[in-house]
Amino acid sequence: MKTILLIEDDADMRENTAEILELADYRVLKAENGRRGVEVARKETPDLVLCDIMMPELDGYGVLHMLGRNPATAEVPFIFLSAKAERGEVRKGMELGADDYLTKPFEESELLNAIEGRLKRSELFRKGFDNGFEGLNQFMDQARGVDALKDIGRDRKTRKVAKKEVVFHEGDELRQVPYMVHGKVRTFKINNDGKEFVTGLHGAGEFIGYMGLLENGRAMETAEALEDCEVALIPREDLLALLYKDRDVSIRFIKMLAHNVKENEQHLLQLAYASVRQRVAQALLRVHGRYAEDQNASLGVQISREDLASIVGTATESLIRCLTDLKEEGLIDTKGRDIRILDKQRLEKLAHN
């Protein structure tokens, strides 16, 4: 259930609006002035903020400002509710970075539409979201709603990709960005000796290859299906429009990229100075956390030794030797290509030391 923070000083208005939202099955947090609103937002990090402009203590502009300056709350979609419909006011609101501006009085449907639209778009870039094709359709509708000019309706096709088939090659021009509807792929680069280095594993609900778009429109890596997959192809322009147009999506994207950079740097540090043994432990934990069938139980991950080796950045044989060591020590268990973690704690200790 989504949580909405409603900041409104007028008690009647507040209760009325809250009621509408609750009927629409949102959890509603209420605040009677800007200062309280900011406090609540910081503590609870709602999924969306509705905010009046004229309020005692701290006005709506102030609230937007305070929230926008904190990374945790900056990405939360923000909608102004105001009785002021004049050009200057509306413009000021939007310029400050609000995502929408509703003038009172508004229809229930207006309000709910505005909220839903925001939440849906915003949703896409949550990490680990689990919307399958339905979510994609909504996304496509949004992306298309953005586009009043071109008729791109025909591109909403999906493509079946067989195991081992390549989705795109390094250097391919990506006119369409693949979105994983079902299945898993690995992305990797090949160095001059022909050795592969796996840069990522991706499952349903993720875009792949978008990084290349931002650089030069060409794929930076090769993507290959690890199992039979279903892939939707999103026209690159739609994706870019989405990333660039909405403040909240942009911010979330920035944070995602920053996270990516951070992970990469940790990986670098590991590769540079950690032993194969440590790197293997690290990789096992990462892969397990991402793709284990069952997170809680120490159930297995299906991955070939070769792929795992090229995540670790070592020769396949070295990896295998390391795995057998770990197996003998009772940290993991292997059955064919299935690898199960038996003692997560000791493995973590090994990885980070």
Added chain:
Amino acid sequence: MKTILLIEDDADMRENTAEILELADYRVLKAENGRRGVEVARKETPDLVLCDIMMPELDGYGVLHMLGRNPATAEVPFIFLSAKAERGEVRKGMELGADDYLTKPFEESELLNAIEGRLKRSELFRKGFDNGFEGLNQFMDQARGVDALKDIGRDRKTRKVAKKEVVFHEGDELRQVPYMVHGKVRTFKINNDGKEFVTGLHGAGEFIGYMGLLENGRAMETAEALEDCEVALIPREDLLALLYKDRDVSIRFIKMLAHNVKENEQHLLQLAYASVRQRVAQALLRVHGRYAEDQNASLGVQISREDLASIVGTATESLIRCLTDLKEEGLIDTKGRDIRILDKQRLEKLAHN
């Protein structure tokens, strides 16, 4: 000199405006309709676009749309010029992602101010910009102009940092983000064995440590001065507001991060499978490209063997051995800590193979 693309169908209006801009020392590209405008923008990538809304062929909304969907032009600040002042029109323009909206007729000063403001803010995140403290002041004015609420005027101080002094430690809470006014610093992480891995070298005109802000507000690495430095401390909220508020800055930031990710991944690939020799060649070229006193001549870079080793990700002795090899082969020359590249081509060949 900055280039401005002016898209306006009315010939008088176009010539008048162009004249004003040329007097203000901008290079002006003119287009008489939207379609032409988009063509010119794609070919020349101006620094800013001024665009009328009502035009034949393709209207202003369409132009904004087309440009916004192409990564190369999306980051260019975009200002609407329109005779339509009604609420709906203005809002539509801003919502589509314009950076400003001027209603005709406008004063010369209005126009020039709007342009200048945009360009200045936008300027900060150009890679390799060379504005020293003057640029910073302008930036601070902008950042402060954004802020109508808090009085942060007192924080515009700079700090002198002596050689070898630490600017911030990994894990420090960064309430202020350092901006390099003068000098060089290195940023590095320390692994559990106490070994350092250099993640970056930064010189004048760069922010350092901002990555941590986006994650959890804490520094992800340690920054240490390589020489006597002057550092300005920007309140983190100002920086965040700047990054988040302006569409063009956000987009540029996204691209910067994406570039970062790409570089990191190349680095990963190198570390994983390239020999020390190749990695050294790579590192030399990177460091040289970034910090050589003179780019053209094969003049030297001053860097300690230890630092270079921890960029390469190897033991200091291994690095030194490699350097002496390269020296014997006539690829480089060393004099004390000064390293000069003698044969860039062969070094490049070595690095990428």
Added chain:
DNA sequence: ACGCGCTACTGACAATTGTCAGGAAGCCCG
């Protein structure tokens, strides 16, 4: 079910890289 092919695994050995120790050279500082 059977064979083919691919992947997992093991052993022996080579190559690379790290570690330790020690001397030479350079640099800072009074």
Added chain:
DNA sequence: CGGGCTTCCTGACAATTGTCAGTAGCGCGT
């Protein structure tokens, strides 16, 4: 200008990791 410190460099050796070759075992398709 000399002492003390750090940094650069070299040698010998150890440890880690990669390579090659060969066997076992699993899975897949006809």
